[in-house]
Amino acid sequence: xxxxxxxxPDSYAVAVADDFAAGGAGVPVLDVDNASRxxxxxxxxxxxxxxxxxxxxxxxVGIVGPSGSGKTTLLxxxxxxxxxxxxxxxxxxxxxxxxxxxxxxxxxATRIGFIFQQFFLAEHATVLDNVADGLLYAGVPLxxxxxxxxxxxxxVGLAQRPHARPTQLSGGERQRVAIARALVGHPAIVLADxxxxxxxxxxxxxxxxLIDQLHQAGSTLVVITHDHIIAERxxxxxxxxxxxxxxxxxxxxxxxxxxxxxxxxxxxxxxxxHSAFSIADDPS
Amino acid sequence: MTATAGRKPLQLSDxxxxxxxxxxxxxLRAELSALGIAIGVAxxxxxxxxxxxxxxxxxxxxxxxGTNLLTVSNGQSFTGGAVELPTTxxxxxxxxxxxxxxxxxxxxxxxxxxxxxxxxAPATNALTxxxxxxxxxxxxxxxxxxxxxxxxxxxxxxxxxxxxxxxxRLGIDRIFPGERIWVGGQWLYIAGILKPAVLAPAIDxxxxxxxxxxxxxxxxxxxxxxxxxxxxNDRVNRVDDLLxxxxxxxxxxxVNVSQPSSALVAQADAKSAxxxxxxxxxxxxxxxxxxxxxxxxxxxxxxxxxxxxxRRALGAxxxxxxxxFLAEALLLSALGGVxxxxxGGAATAMYALSQHWSVVIPAMAFYxxxxxxxxxxxxxxxxxxxxxxxxxxxxxxxxx
Ligand SMILES: Nc1ncnc2c1ncn2[C@@H]1O[C@H](COP(=O)(O)OP(=O)(O)O)[C@@H](O)[C@H]1O
Ligand SMILES: [Mg+2]
Numbered sequence: 001x002x003x004x005x006x007x008x009p010d011s012y013a014v015a016v017a018d019d020f021a022a023g024g025a026g027v028p029v030l031d032v033d034n035a036s037r038x039x040x041x042x043x044x045x046x047x048x049x050x051x052x053x054x055x056x057x058x059x060x061v062g063i064v065g066p067s068g069s070g071k072t073t074l075l076x077x078x079x080x081x082x083x084x085x086x087x088x089x090x091x092x093x094x095x096x097x098x099x100x101x102x103x104x105x106x107x108x109a110t111r112i113g114f115i116f117q118q119f120f121l122a123e124h125a126t127v128l129d130n131v132a133d134g135l136l137y138a139g140v141p142l143x144x145x146x147x148x149x150x151x152x153x154x155x156v157g158l159a160q161r162p163h164a165r166p167t168q169l170s171g172g173e174r175q176r177v178a179i180a181r182a183l184v185g186h187p188a189i190v191l192a193d194x195x196x197x198x199x200x201x202x203x204x205x206x207x208x209x210l211i212d213q214l215h216q217a218g219s220t221l222v223v224i225t226h227d228h229i230i231a232e233r234x235x236x237x238x239x240x241x242x243x244x245x246x247x248x249x250x251x252x253x254x255x256x257x258x259x260x261x262x263x264x265x266x267x268x269x270x271x272x273x274h275s276a277f278s279i280a281d282d283p284s
Numbered sequence: 285m286t287a288t289a290g291r292k293p294l295q296l297s298d299x300x301x302x303x304x305x306x307x308x309x310x311x312l313r314a315e316l317s318a319l320g321i322a323i324g325v326a327x328x329x330x331x332x333x334x335x336x337x338x339x340x341x342x343x344x345x346x347x348x349x350g351t352n353l354l355t356v357s358n359g360q361s362f363t364g365g366a367v368e369l370p371t372t373x374x375x376x377x378x379x380x381x382x383x384x385x386x387x388x389x390x391x392x393x394x395x396x397x398x399x400x401x402x403x404x405a406p407a408t409n410a411l412t413x414x415x416x417x418x419x420x421x422x423x424x425x426x427x428x429x430x431x432x433x434x435x436x437x438x439x440x441x442x443x444x445x446x447x448x449x450x451x452x453r454l455g456i457d458r459i460f461p462g463e464r465i466w467v468g469g470q471w472l473y474i475a476g477i478l479k480p481a482v483l484a485p486a487i488d489x490x491x492x493x494x495x496x497x498x499x500x501x502x503x504x505x506x507x508x509x510x511x512x513x514x515x516x517n518d519r520v521n522r523v524d525d526l527l528x529x530x531x532x533x534x535x536x537x538x539v540n541v542s543q544p545s546s547a548l549v550a551q552a553d554a555k556s557a558x559x560x561x562x563x564x565x566x567x568x569x570x571x572x573x574x575x576x577x578x579x580x581x582x583x584x585x586x587x588x589x590x591x592x593x594x595r596r597a598l599g600a601x602x603x604x605x606x607x608x609f610l611a612e613a614l615l616l617s618a619l620g621g622v623x624x625x626x627x628g629g630a631a632t633a634m635y636a637l638s639q640h641w642s643v644v645i646p647a648m649a650f651y652x653x654x655x656x657x658x659x660x661x662x663x664x665x666x667x668x669x670x671x672x673x674x675x676x677x678x679x680x681x682x683x684x
Contacts, residue, residue: 081597081677102601106291109599118683120594124309137599139292142301181598 027093029189029220030055030078035087036243037073047073049243050087055189055222056251060215060259062234063224070243071224072193078222079112079191080104092188109137113182115192119174121166127153127177128162134181145184152180155217156210172203179210183219190214190221196230205262208233212259233260294604303612310584317576318620321660324570325624325653326631331562332649333632341641342552349425349483351545352520356511356531359538367538368507373531374417377511380526382519387423388508389487390415390495395468395502397444397491399454403466409453413467414490414509415498416445423512424484431459431476439494442501444472448480449488467491468502483544486510573620574660581613581668585675592672593680606673613665614658621657625650 032053039045047070055061065071076082077089080096089096092111096104108114113134121130131149132142140148153159156176166174175195182190192211196204208230215221223234231237235252238245294302307314356377361367370376378386395413396405421433432438433445444467446456454465456474464471472493481487498504511531515523524543528536585592592605600608629645636643 076678076681079597081681102291102603105596105599105601105604107599108597112597114594114597116594116681118590120590122305122309122591124305133595134598136294136298137595137601137604141295142298 027090028054028056029059029092030222031088031090032074032078033088033090035077035084035089037070037077037082038085047243048077048084051240051243051245053078053238053245053248055220057188057220058215058218058257059220059236059251060211060234060257061222061236061238062231063222063238063240064228064231065226065240067226069240071226071240073243074240075191075193075222075224078189079114080108105137109139110185111188113185113187113190115175115178115182115190115195117194117197119166119171119178119198121174121177123165123167125165126162127158127164127166127169130166130177131180131184134184138185148184149180152184153177155183155214156180170203171199172206175199175203175207176210179207179214183214188220190219192221192223194224194226196225196227204230208259208262215257215259229262233262235259291601294607299607299611300615302608303615306584306588306608306612307616310580313580314616317573317580318616318623320573320576321570321617321620321657322573322624322627324566324568324573325621325657326628327566327569327624328563328656329625329628329645329649329653330631331566332652333628333643333645334635336644336646336649337632337636337641338639339552340644341636341639343549344642345482346545346548346552349545350514351543352515352517353423353425353483353544354513354515354520354524354527355484355540355542355544356513356527357540357542358507358509359540361535361538366509367532367535368505369509369511369531369539371506371508374508374511376530377513377527380523380530382516382523383513384516385419385423385512385514387417387420387512389417389420389490389492389510389512390498390504390507391509392468392493392498392502392504395504397450397454397468398466399456401466409450410489411450411453412486412490413498413502414487414492415495415504415506416487416490416492417495420487420492420512421478423514424481424487426479426481426484426487428476429479431474433476433478434492434494438475440496440500441494442470442472442497443475443493445476445478445492446474447478447488447490447492450491451477453489465491467493470501472501482548484512570656570660573617574664577613577617577620577661578664578668580616581609581665582671584612585609585668585672588672589675589680590683592675593677593682596677596680602673605675606669609669609672610662610665613668614661617657617661617664618654621654624657625653628653 032051035048035051036046037048039047051074063071063074077084080091083096091107094107099107128146128149131152132145135145135148150159150162153162156179158173158176158180166177169177196207199207211221211223225231235257237249239247356369356373358366358369374386374388377383392413392415396408397411397413398407416434418434418436418439421427429448434443444465446454451457456477459474459477462473464473478487493502495506499506513523513527520543524541527541528539532539595605632645633643
């Protein structure tokens with residue numbers, strides 16, 4: 001397959017806008033087609049078996065499953081950090097199998113954002129530079145990287161502390177920095193692996209609220225969790241068990257694409273009524 | 285066309301920033317391993333600097349003694365016997381244009397010097413007895429350490445002046461009034477002791493007497509054996525060419541002409557060969573430093589797996605990762621190299637100044653030190669950076 005990636009970030013932004021202007025009418029952002037991943041061993045570990053998953057632009061997808069069910073493996077395939085041992089993975093129409101390692105890293109630099117449970121921030125660099133590093137490998141000059149990092153920090157509500165060190169921040173704030181780093185390059189898709197896994201309940205809620213806000217602003221996000229309560233709140237929920245997708249609610253209807261409110265916010269819980277959810281409720 | 289045909293490597297400023305942050309994260313460890321490189325480089329710079337400075341000091345000393353001294357001495361005949369210089373030679377040489385001073389010594393054959401008559405005859409201490417002309421000292425660039433040199437009066441009398449080495453070997457370090465030594469069956473009174481004559485070492489081991497006294501008391505035949513000639517600085521070579529034929533027109537081949545300063549310069553040059561040993565030690569220190577750098581870099585790759593994984597996730601290619609770690613090793617050893625050069629230079633300067641030498645640090649030491657450090661950084665960083673690059677993103681991100 002013939003593919004092209006523009007060489008400058010600006011033309012990249014234009015290209016992404018062109019690709020997805022039709023809002024799903026064009027290529028899906030992510031297409032996992034019958035993908036498997038087995039790890040060599042005696043016997044080999046079949047971490048994923050014939051997984052099918054298509055994610056369109058602007059979706060917010062929760063992938064839920066117990067520990068060891070293959071969630072991280074799936075995220076790594078979707079993020080081109082790993083290649084499937086069977087089947088096909090396409091990101092914005094580009095087939096991972098046809099691309100060299102160097103091309104895949106450029107694809108990650110320009111089209112994929114990652115959020116990890118452990119944040120992975122550089123403690124000796126400022127918050128601003130941690131975020132700016134999200135653009136380092138896309139070839140953006142330092143000055144622009146920092147300017148755009150400021151914008152991204154604004155987006156996650158940390159614009160007033162660009163020169164703090166990660167060690168001076170709370171866990172929730174650190175995850176916000178990591179989210180800003182994932183977003184700073186305006187990726188086509190953001191992949192989050194247990195983003196609230198290291199956070200207490202309330203802080204986790206605020207991070208989910210931020211994710212909802214980003215989703216509302218148009219970002220395409222995949223959130224992996226082992227927590228059914230969190231997955232339940234996603235507009236689209238995919239369940240994974242033993243490397244199989246066992247349930248997929250499918251793309252959400254346009255009027256049902258908000259993050260549903262947390263059960264603890266709902267009174268009474270049995271009513272099923274969607275209370276007005278405000279992202280201003282930020283306990284972190 | 286491939287997607288990444290236009291993909292740029294990291295800018296130098298980005299690499300510098302990444303590697304200084306990387307090293308800053310592990311400051312103490314980085315400092316210690318840079319210290320290894322610094323010690324090696326300092327040793328090499330100091331060895332090269334000290335040998336150049338001591339050489340410069342020596343050359344300076346030689347220049348102060350004068351490079352315009354030429355010596356003419358009697359050579360050997362074909363049959364092996366000494367060929368005497370004609371007694372007219374000094375006067376003839378004095379007439380060569382450009383010669384401004386001529387002084388002589390003449391070996392008194394058969395005469396030995398002893399502390400007293402009871403010393404057994406074979407214990408000559410390898411001293412020679414020489415008749416010496418009266419203005420010898422300024423020409424051979426020495427002075428008296430004690431007492432007086434010979435003058436027109438004492439040159440007639442049984443009076444001697446001892447070369448620095450001769451006095452030492454006779455066990456005389458101070459002159460008492462009336463002190464004498466036993467020379468050629470005769471008591472000679474000691475008038476003075478000389479300082480070392482660097483340009484004319486033969487004088488150091490000599491017992492000097494006046495020409496008239498040598499003939500009168502010691503049976504000296506009057507032939508000069510060494511003629512010391514000072515020429516005008518810009519005519520030294522021309523005078524040199526004429527000396528042999530002028531000194532002994534009949535047998536110019538049997539005359540030895542030499543320029544003591546050039547022999548000393550050659551010696552000073554040869555001395556630097558000894559530094560090979562110390563350079564070798566410096567190289568060993570550098571090697572140890574290299575092992576230190578390789579070690580810290582490998583540990584760093586193991587410890588920073590998740591950073592590597594994160595950077596791969598942010599879009600770093602294998603090459604970007606390799607470059608980052610290589611740049612870090614280079615920065616580490618460059619810092620060590622600069623510190624070592626400064627330390628080695630300072631040590632050289634301190635020692636040279638204490639010896640009153642001029643401080644000379646050859647450019648070779650300077651660039652060589654930093655160059656060697658960089659080379660070592662590159663070699664030591666190569667394997668760790670390749671290991672970092674080979675790490676797959678998923679492996680790097682895996683948390684145990
Ligand atoms: N590198 C690997 N080598 C061997 N087995 C692996 C490797 N990575 C994951 N696995 C196995 O694959 C299965 C799925 O793992 P993972 O995707 O991490 O699950 P989850 O993220 O849902 O907890 C597990 O059984 C795990 O032990
Ligand atoms: Mg996992």
